[in-house]
Amino acid sequence: MNLRKNYGDTIAVEDVSFEVRRKEIVGLLGPNGAGKTTTINMILGVLEPAAGTVHIAGVNLATARSRALTSTNFAAVYAPLPGNLTVYQNLTIFGMLYGVAKLKRRIEDLMQEFDLLSFRDTKCGLLSSGEQTRVCLAKAMLNRPKLLLLDEPTASLDPATAQEIRAKIRGFTQRDNDCGVLWTSHNMHEVEEVCHRVLFLSHGRILLEGDPKTLPRDYGKSTLEELFIAVAREPLSLEGTAAK
Amino acid sequence: MIPRRMFAIVLRYIYLLRGSPARVLPLFAWVAIDIVLWGFITKYLNSVAQSGFNFVPVLLGAVLLWDFFTRVMHGVTMAFFEDVWSRNFLNIFASPITIAEYLGGLVLSSIMTSMVGLIAMLVLASAIFGLSFFGVGLVFIPFLLILFAFGIAIGIVGSAIVLRLGPAAEWFIWPIPALVSPFAGVFYPLSTLPEWMQGVARIVPASYVFEGMRAVMVGTPGQYRPGVALAWGTVLSLVYLAGSAWLFTSTYRRAVRTGLIARYSSETVS
Numbered sequence: 001m002n003l004r005k006n007y008g009d010t011i012a013v014e015d016v017s018f019e020v021r022r023k024e025i026v027g028l029l030g031p032n033g034a035g036k037t038t039t040i041n042m043i044l045g046v047l048e049p050a051a052g053t054v055h056i057a058g059v060n061l062a063t064a065r066s067r068a069l070t071s072t073n074f075a076a077v078y079a080p081l082p083g084n085l086t087v088y089q090n091l092t093i094f095g096m097l098y099g100v101a102k103l104k105r106r107i108e109d110l111m112q113e114f115d116l117l118s119f120r121d122t123k124c125g126l127l128s129s130g131e132q133t134r135v136c137l138a139k140a141m142l143n144r145p146k147l148l149l150l151d152e153p154t155a156s157l158d159p160a161t162a163q164e165i166r167a168k169i170r171g172f173t174q175r176d177n178d179c180g181v182l183w184t185s186h187n188m189h190e191v192e193e194v195c196h197r198v199l200f201l202s203h204g205r206i207l208l209e210g211d212p213k214t215l216p217r218d219y220g221k222s223t224l225e226e227l228f229i230a231v232a233r234e235p236l237s238l239e240g241t242a243a244k
Numbered sequence: 245m246i247p248r249r250m251f252a253i254v255l256r257y258i259y260l261l262r263g264s265p266a267r268v269l270p271l272f273a274w275v276a277i278d279i280v281l282w283g284f285i286t287k288y289l290n291s292v293a294q295s296g297f298n299f300v301p302v303l304l305g306a307v308l309l310w311d312f313f314t315r316v317m318h319g320v321t322m323a324f325f326e327d328v329w330s331r332n333f334l335n336i337f338a339s340p341i342t343i344a345e346y347l348g349g350l351v352l353s354s355i356m357t358s359m360v361g362l363i364a365m366l367v368l369a370s371a372i373f374g375l376s377f378f379g380v381g382l383v384f385i386p387f388l389l390i391l392f393a394f395g396i397a398i399g400i401v402g403s404a405i406v407l408r409l410g411p412a413a414e415w416f417i418w419p420i421p422a423l424v425s426p427f428a429g430v431f432y433p434l435s436t437l438p439e440w441m442q443g444v445a446r447i448v449p450a451s452y453v454f455e456g457m458r459a460v461m462v463g464t465p466g467q468y469r470p471g472v473a474l475a476w477g478t479v480l481s482l483v484y485l486a487g488s489a490w491l492f493t494s495t496y497r498r499a500v501r502t503g504l505i506a507r508y509s510s511e512t513v514s
Contacts, residue, residue, distance in 0.1 A: 007502075007503070044338040045338060045500070046334060046337050046338050046500060046506050047500060047503050047505070047506055048497075048500045048501045065340075066340040066342050069338065070340045074338060079338075082256075082326075082330035082335075083330060084260060084264070085256070089259045092255070093252045093255060093259075096248050096249065096251065096252035096255065097249055097336075098340060139335075
């Protein structure tokens with residue numbers, strides 16, 4: 001709520017407030033440098049907000065960091081799992097860190113779900129980028145998080161695998177445990193397909209919010225991609241000007 | 245503190261050791277070479293000195309204790325550097341692990357690896373050169389614990405330096421034992437040092453260990469009686485230990501405030 005982060009005079013994120021509800025997939029969109037990753041890092045507890053608070057499953061991250069992080073997890077292209085450990089070893093270690101009960105069973109289930117059984121004893125560094133993404137997603141779901149943060153989870157995947165992964169994540173949010181997902185992506189078709197709601201960030205502020213299927217129309221654009229380009233190039237023209 | 249999270253850090257290191265002989269060999273190879281080298285030097289000195297003075301406990305014992313300290317320190321920093329090298333900060337620090345649990349995991353990893361080195365040294369030093377610490381009695385153990393605590397503290401300080409300055413700063417960390425050793429009086433009584441170096445030595449816990457052990461093993465009274473050396477060494481090493489934990493925690497908090505944790509994960513070692 002009311003998240004703010006500045007580096008000296010440079011404001012990275014300003015007055016960002018939003019909620020991710022159960023079983024909801026929220027798209028966090030915006031051009032490069034808009035503040036998406038800064039926002040995600042603050043939610044993950046690896047970046048301290050200058051102002052504002054983060055609550056995960058009702059727990060304040062600032063005052064009960066460890067307990068709050070037990071209910072979350074993440075996957076990001078810039079945070080691969082250690083390449084010198086095997087798939088099984090990585091999942092075991094992170095399962096222990098996240099306090100996963102019946103860990104062996106959980107790892108087996110996830111390896112099966114993400115087609116990783118044949119890579120069980122392969123070092124993660126030897127996997128293709130698509131396979132590494134699948135391992136990261138398996139790690140992200142180990143603890144059945146209440147809040148799952150996915151920073152461009154399909155960026156390195158071919159279209160067929162990306163579609164498969166999207167289906168798995170959707171299935172996970174609906175089936176597993178009332179999980180909410182915060183998803184960043186530059187693929188607007190993907191966002192339309194997956195997200196129930198989107199937040200457009202521009203210059204560190206939430207500029208627009210709404211249903212990805214109807215939002216473009218509200219602002220006189222025919223597609224989400226067109227709206228994205230407008231946010232990136234002329235954010236001022238969109239501020240508070242929803243089309244009638 | 246949840247022990248399972250600490251054991252996760254230890255298990256990660258066990259997995260790495262299991263899969264890499266290049267990590268296992270240095271645990272005992274360098275210390276073994278040191279013991280063999282210094283063992284023969286002390287034998288040679290015994291043969292030429294003709295004074296009846298036994299160099300084995302003084303020099304070889306000192307080498308063994310100093311190598312133990314170095315292994316303990318490197319045990320902590322190596323376990324920490326594994327996260328640096330694999331750009332794993334974000335994954336680790338975005339998990340529920342607390343700083344106390346993380347440091348606990350590093351310390352347990354260091355205990356595991358330094359014990360391998362210590363056992364290798366004790367076996368070699370006693371089997372080949374007849375050095376027996378156990379002949380000294382139980383007093384050997386508290387002195388060893390002081391070195392252990394000091395090694396842990398310096399290892400944590402080294403890790404904090406890398407957390408603060410970035411992955412490239414690891415090259416500041418390796419030579420730390422060499423920088424400390426002149427002030428620790430590993431091979432000579434502190435009285436050998438000039439006044440200003442003796443002043444510095446007074447705040448180095450290891451200096452009390454070597455003065456104390458010399459007094460115990462060869463009966464040459466140094467600047468302190470063994471009991472006094474033990475007391476000062478214990479107090480100082482505990483102060484260093486607490487100080488190092490404080491330094492790492494405040495460095496971590498600063499890194500979270502400034503965004504360094506997130507930045508290191510996307511940085512290569514440069």
